[in-house]
Amino acid sequence: MRKKYIAFDIGGTRVKHSLLFEDGTFIEKNQYNTSTTDLQQLLADMVRTIEQYKSSHRVCGIGISMPGFINIETGHAETAGSVTALEDKNLKTLLEQKVNLPVEVENDGNCVALAEMLNGNARDSQNFICITIGTGIGGGIVLNGSILHGHSFRGGEFGFMVTQKGANGREIWHHNGSTSSLVEEYKKLKGINPDSTIAGEVIFEEAAKDNRVNSLIDEWLSYVGCGIYNLAVTLNPEKILIGGGVSAQEDLLNLMRTQFEKLEFWENFRLPILRCKHKNDAGMLGALMHFLSRTENK
Helix, strand or coil: CCCEEEEEEECCCEEEEEEEECCCCEEEEEEEECCCCCHHHHHHHHHHHHHHHHHHCCEEEEEEEECCCECCCCCEECCCCCCHHHCCEEHHHHHHHHHCCCEEEEEHHHHHHHHHHHHCCCCCCCCEEEEEECCCEEEEEEECCEECCCCCCCCCCHHHCECCCCCCCCCEHHHHHCHHHHHHHHHHHHCCCCCCCCCHHHHHHHHCCCHHHHHHHHHHHHHHHHHHHHHHHHHCCCEEEEECHHHHCCCHHHHHHHHHHCCCCHHHHCCCEEECCCCCCHHHHHHHHHHHHHHHHC
């Protein structure tokens, strides 16, 4: 009988969850709103979901993808991004006490890289970088076929790189190269209420008819390109994969390449820049892969 596993991808807005076979084939999947500040509600929602799957299937374990600095040995999250309920908490221990199943937890950016290595656009690569561009910037580094976690499980936290020296409040990549930073600058340019919700694709559509918006995107892309360039020259990977909602913009990669061509030494470090294959499913697939690797090692 083929083994079945539950995977969660905990985000700042939604919790995606699924039941999968060991090879990453989805049996079923769904999602619900994240209780970002209420730990007891967040746990209750997860336990309810797990019990629903268990009522119809024999489940062998649970893999979880979530933001933050995650100690994969213990399951402790020193930080948890916008999911503040999980900050300085051990979700592995908390869930194992309630559902009587083994649980493993991994950083969401690393899970994207694991999914791409399984059967995505890095399945033939041993050395690559995934960069996710969204509310912030994250990702994963794979060297010699393994995730680079770093000394204190902070490997792949690209968003903290300084990419705009001297810019008040916008020095780090999170604050000048993320989609949310582009949206923030667009609102300022257009005089839009800061609390309004603007989708990134709206800005790209606007750029076709407004030169000021087009210039804004060019400036944003220069910061995106700077960060990617820094990673390329530091780690010399086989390829770099771009994920996050903005990666769906059709001409984005070509626009990025235009920025690289402006950099003096890009010719010496040129490499393929591709989209991630897996979109909303990446976190769940990667969480499963992490669970399997941890239990195999044990």
